[in-house]
Every structure is written in C-alpha cells, then in structure tokens.
Amino acid sequence: MIGPKTEFSDNLHGEKYRTPNEDFREAMNRIAGKLATGDRFHALRGVLLNQRFLPAGRIQATVGTGKLTTPLNCFVSGTIGDSFTDGDDSIMAMAEQAAETMRMGGGIGFDFSTIRPRGSLITSLNSHSSGPVSFMQIYDAVCKCVMSAGHRRGAMMAVMRIDHPDIMEFIHAKQNMHALTSFNISVGVTDEFMHALQNGEEYTLRWNGQAYARLDAAEVWETLMRSAWDWAEPGVLFLDTINNTNNLRYCEFIAATNPCAEQPLPAFAACLLGSMNLPKYLAEDGTLFDFVLFEEDIRVAVRALDAVIDSARYPLPQQAEYHRKTRRLGLGVTGLATALEAMGMPYGSAEFLAFEERILKFLTATAYRESIEMAKEAGSFPLLDRELYLEEGTFASTLPKDIQDGIRRHGIRNSHLTSIAPCGTISLCADNVSSGIEPVFLEEVRRVINTPNGPLRVDLVDYGKLFLGTNARTAEDVTIDEHLDVLLAAARNVDSAVSKTLNVPEDTPWDEFQKIYIKAWEGGAKGCTTYQVGGKRFGILEKPEDAAACYVDPKTGKKTCD
DSSP states (O other), X not given: OOSOSSHHHHHHHHHHHOOTTOOHHHHHHHHHHHHOOTTHHHHHHHHHHTTSEEEOHHHHHHTTTOOSSOSOOEEEOOOOOSOSSSSTTSHHHHHHHHHHHHHTTOEEEEEGGGSOXXXXXXXXXXXXXXXXXXXXXXXXXXXXXXXXXXXXXXXXXXXXXXXXXXXXXXXXXXXXXXXXXXXXXXXXXXXXXXXXXXXTOEEEEEETTEEEEEEEHHHHHHHHHHHHHHHSOSEEEEHHHHHHSOTTTTTOOOOEEOTTSSOEEOTTOEEOEEEEEGGGGBOTTSOOBOHHHHHHHHHHHHHHHHHHHHHOOOSSHHHHHHHHHHOOOEEEEEOHHHHHHHTTOOTTSHHHHHHHHHHHHHHHHHHHHHHHHHHHHHOOOTTOOHHHHTSTTSGGXXXXXXXXXXXXXXXXXXXXXXXXXXXXXXXXXXXXXXXXXXXXXXXXXXXXXXETTEEEEEEEEOHIIIXXXXXXXXXTXXXXXXXXXXXXXXXXXXXXXXXXXXXXXXXXXXXXXXHHHHHHHHTTOSEEEEEETTSSSOOSEEOGGGOOSEEEOTXXXXXXXX
C-alpha cells in the first residue's frame, strides 16, 4: 500500500500538503517530477510513494504547484541594525522583511542582541531607548497579522546573548500566557559565561564593545533555570559550540537559529529539511534494519533536496543569494523510537544509543559521499575553501578519511547536510510514527491539530502499537539522563543541530534539573530545551481523558464533539 494507511493521516496529508482534488499518488508524482529528471524520477517517486523519505511540509505543499510560496522551512533574519527606521537594516525594515518571509510560508529567527539596551541615550532624539524586548512586540504583532491571512501559524525564534545588558528582562519576557506568543525564545550562552558559572564568578554585560555591568553568573543562571522550569522557555543555545564546530566558521558567524533550533544559521541563511522514515526500513518481523535500501534512499533524498535550491522561490533576494552560495541541506530522521523499539531496543538503553549512533553516522557519511559525487557533476558550493572547511574542529574534520580526501580532491556540493527536525506533522501523516528522535509520548494520545476551521483534538494510536505490536517506553518512562543521552548521541553525528525536548518529571530535584543544561554543554550539544510536566506552559499532547473537545477518530476520520 502506498501512502498513509489510516484515514486520519491521509486526510491530514491532503489538507496540509495537497492541491484541491489531488490524491497522495498524484502529489508524490508532482514532487518527483519537479525534483528529479530522467532515470532518477522513478527512484524518487518510489521513495516518496512508500513514505521512506518525508520531505518537509513546505516542500510537499509547494513544489510543483505554482504557488507563490517558498518550499524552504525557515530562515534567519539579516542583522537588525540599531535604528528604528534609518537604513535597510533598521528595526522596521527588518520587520518588513520578516513579514514578507512569513507571508511566503517561511519561519524566521532573529538575534535581538544587536539593539541597544533599555535606557541608552539616543543622541539624535535626545531620548532613551526602550530596549530590544519592547521592539520584539512589533515583530510579534507582524507575525499575528501575517498569520491571519491563512491557517498556518507563523513561527519565529528570538535570541539574546547572555551578556546583553537586557538579558534579565528577556528571560522574564514570556513568563505569562499572553505576551510574545508568536515567538520561541532562547538565550545565547557563551563559554565565558559557563566558565564563570563553574568558577562561582561574575561576568560582564556588554553592548557594542562597551561594558555596562557585572553580574553574578550563578544568579543569572538561577533566573534562567527557574523560567525554563516553570515556563519551558527560554531555551539555551551554546553559541561557541555552534560557531567553533561550524563547517563554514571561516566565512560566517552564527547568532540565531530557525524557530525549532535544529538549524543554527547566519544572517539571511535558510534551512531546507527532509527526514528518512526509519520504521520503513524494518524487515517484516521487525528484527532487521535494511541498510542497503537506506543507503540507496539517502542518496536519492540528498539529490532531491539539493534540487529544491535552484528551483525555489525565496521571499528575499538576499536569502536566495546566500542559500545558493552554501547550498545548506538538513536531512534527518524520524521514527527513531518506533523503529528501534520494534527491534527490541528500549528507548534510551545502551543498545538503543549504539544503534542510534550507527544510523546517524551512516546517514551523515552517505550524505557527504553523495554530495561529493554531485560536486564532480555540477561543482561545489561557491563559498567552499577546501582546507579551511576541513580545518581541525569543524564537523567536517571529524568525518572518515575517505570523505575528507574526497572533499580535498573533488570539493562538495553542500556546506551542511544533516539536521534533526521535530517532524511533527509529517510524522502524523506517516501514520503517527514517533517524531524525530523523541520517544513515543503515549501509546494513545490526544493531540491538538491546527486546521483552517480552528484547532481540533484528535485521538491517535502510536504506529508501533497499531502496526508492529510494540510496547513502547513513553516519555513518562524515560529518565532525564536517557533523554540527554539520546540528544548527545545525535548531536555528535549531525553537522547542524538537533531539535529535541527533554521531558522532566515535576519531582525532579532542583540541582539535578540545572545539571541537565551543564551536561548538555559539556557533552557538545548546541542547545538544550526542557519541558517540566508540572509547569505553567501547556503542551500540544494530552492523555485522551484529560481534555474534552471536538476530536477526530484516527481510523474513520469522523468528527464528533463532547
């Protein structure tokens, strides 16, 4: 059987990603016809029809339709200038660019650290700045206005460096249920700060080269951790790890990420995502993983994603120019928990972690090898400097010797190739496989789905239970350390970053909670996000008995209301 097996997943896929009166087969023909030529068409079409490769939703909804939207998921804004209206990089100019990006379907991330602190003198007006957090409200309003033109919610990420003088205001900015609701927010933490924290020292707040004050690192950390505990925000980004390991550290600086943080990106860069659906590589009895087929499909997927770059519509010319200079891709996986638990490996166990690393190493190595082959045929990405790209410390310098030698001889088509995205809706459309590298939340769950007619609560059964007879370890069963181990295993083996939430029981000791982030930093993660189940921020997943509302039966597609 091609495509989704359950009626709910098929209906959801139709609603989200197909044109009117288009069935699943026709949609996959459309995508393959646009992204593959000659004898490669049938290979890509087969991978898509069997849902072994799941292009990101923007690709599925846009490619080959003629819509004036972008197939790229997310972008990072150009650097925001420290002026309200003066210049092409002013606060209002960048808000206008953000509106255009979101209007065409792209999420967007921002670094607000470039705006002067609250109370700073504005000489030309003889007044004082209201600070970056106040200007975030403008972007939040813009997002809501753009979102009102369609049913796809706008997505934004706001980042502020931990050494910005307004950092305490930023940490508190979303400690409510009404302010800045269009944003995810993250604090950009530096190694300097982490060393001050470990040594019990103060650190310096700076802006534009000027020192403003010194704060006790432990007090700032306590405030940040309390907000993460209660409100699941801000997330934490480890800026030095991000930049030091970046393959392009010789020509770009990264200060922000896309809205879900799986792609740290420089100004005007874009993320182009897709995921390999791991349960589709299991033998019928669920005991074997087909690495031969997996390798063939990875090569097909890399070429398909690369083909999007030149045919895509971009909201801004700066985005098109930069993306074509780097040709960044973000190929990842989904259904990790579903696949490995069907093979008898409990989530977070030693055998699970070992096989997770095996899969991701294989994915990354295969993707890089195929990108080298593509460079032979069509040339390398324009910003490539082969020696600096392989300089010690970059992710590329950790790759197998044959890949490094291949890059030196032939170049490489794409600057980055792998990333782990959340994969929420595309996983639902694949009959509710586990999302990304997350555990199964519950084997039966009520999930909030945004539709053109408003949110619906849908009762869903886990793919593993429904089709494979698996008894999964759910998010409630997985320990904090197991969550963290899965994150770090992924972080070591992808060149971009990982979107994963670490679920934290409400009885977790406070010291243990704070150590999660420190262990993530020490382990080489590029960021960390937690969700404390007893906190004040509500999730989109619920036990079926916890909520009464309209819902849709996953098998029949029938809507009823309590």
